[in-house]
Amino acid sequence: MSDTGTEKIPLTPMSRKQRRVLGVLLEKAFTTPEQYPLTLKATTTGCNQKNNRDPVSSYDEDTVHQTLEELRERGFVGCLHTESGRTERYRHYLRHRTDLTEPQLAIITELLLRGPQQLGELRTRASRMVAIDSQDDLRDALQPLSQKNLVRANGPLERRGIEVDHNLYPPGENHEPLAAYQDIAEPAADAEERPVRPTPPSRPESVPRDDARIAALEGRIHDLQSQLADVRELLTTLKDDFAELRRQIGG
Numbered sequence: 001m002s003d004t005g006t007e008k009i010p011l012t013p014m015s016r017k018q019r020r021v022l023g024v025l026l027e028k029a030f031t032t033p034e035q036y037p038l039t040l041k042a043t044t045t046g047c048n049q050k051n052n053r054d055p056v057s058s059y060d061e062d063t064v065h066q067t068l069e070e071l072r073e074r075g076f077v078g079c080l081h082t083e084s085g086r087t088e089r090y091r092h093y094l095r096h097r098t099d100l101t102e103p104q105l106a107i108i109t110e111l112l113l114r115g116p117q118q119l120g121e122l123r124t125r126a127s128r129m130v131a132i133d134s135q136d137d138l139r140d141a142l143q144p145l146s147q148k149n150l151v152r153a154n155g156p157l158e159r160r161g162i163e164v165d166h167n168l169y170p171p172g173e174n175h176e177p178l179a180a181y182q183d184i185a186e187p188a189a190d191a192e193e194r195p196v197r198p199t200p201p202s203r204p205e206s207v208p209r210d211d212a213r214i215a216a217l218e219g220r221i222h223d224l225q226s227q228l229a230d231v232r233e234l235l236t237t238l239k240d241d242f243a244e245l246r247r248q249i250g251g
Contacts, residue, residue: 006096006097007075007097008097008098008099009074009075009076009097009098010098011094011098011108011148011150011168012168013168013169013170013171014168014170015067015070015170015173016173017059017063017064017067018067018070018071019112019166019168020047020053020057020059020067020112020113021043021047021064021067021068021071021077022071022076022077022092022094022112023109023112023113024038024043024046024047024113025037025038025043025077025090025091025092026092026094026105026108026109026112027046027052027109027113027129028042028046029091029092029095030105030106030109030129030130031128031129036091037080037089037090037091038089038090038091039087039088039089039090040061040064040065040068040088040090041061043064043068043090044059044060044061044064047059047064052113052114052125053113053114054113054114054115068090075093075097076092076093076094076097077090077091077092077093078090078091078092078093094108100145101141102130103126103130103132103137103138103141104141104144104145105130106126106127106129106130106132107122107126107138107141107142107145107151108145108150108151108166109126109129110122110125110126110129111151111164111165111166112166112168115165115166115175115176116163116164116165116176116178117163117164117165118161118162118163119135119138119139119157119162119164120135122138122164123135123137123138126138139157139158142157142164143157149167150166150167150168151164151165151166151167152164152165152166152167152178153165153178154178163178164178165178
């Protein structure tokens with residue numbers, strides 16, 4: 001094993017490729033621990049998944065390897081060598097080198113992989129990695145991230161329809177800004193039921209109560225799609241391991 005260490009390091013702006021690769025390592029550590037740490041091939045496959053990714057990428061292994069090396073230099077990623085010495089596997093170090101909680105790591109992971117999201121979307125998707133039982137729990141996890149300037153929002157987290165995003169964009173990167181927040185009167189008792197998104201909106205202004213069920217169903221669909229992609233990735237890994245075994249025994 002190499003690149004070990006426990007020195008705390010700050011999360012600072014990263015390139016688009018670095019965010020995608022780091023996000024994949026974080027995600028797979030949560031969702032498929034039996035396949036983690038990841039090979040270069042598995043990391044590349046994870047980067048180019050068509051589900052739970054926005055935007056969808058098409059990186060080749062050379063690009064992903066170079067990005068992994070960049071992340072290693074920054075202390076975010078480590079490389080492990082197998083006993084045969086033929087296969088390198090990669091892992092992230094954010095659990096040990098930052099003071100982020102598991103829910104906060106899941107939130108950062110989801111934002112790195114998909115970008116800006118409303119709170120309901122974010123909780124549903126992050127909960128496939130770590131249980132986040134309520135919107136209040138989500139806000140409790142987001143507040144310290146906001147104080148550390150790791151996430152940003154287009155309004156107070158207590159307001160409905162608010163979007164959040166990570167704040168790890170490097171200077172000069174052309175990225176999608178969060179929708180402008182338009183303040184209205186002080187919230188009344190029923191403020192949670194009022195739309196607060198700007199006009200004209202790029203998506204529905206608010207989420208009706210029944211949409212919580214729809215969001216839950218969408219989350220289950222995303223989970224099933226992710227599980228299918230993980231099964232395909234596992235099959236690919238098993239095929240590679242079988243081929244390697246055949247080479248070792250001269251088959």
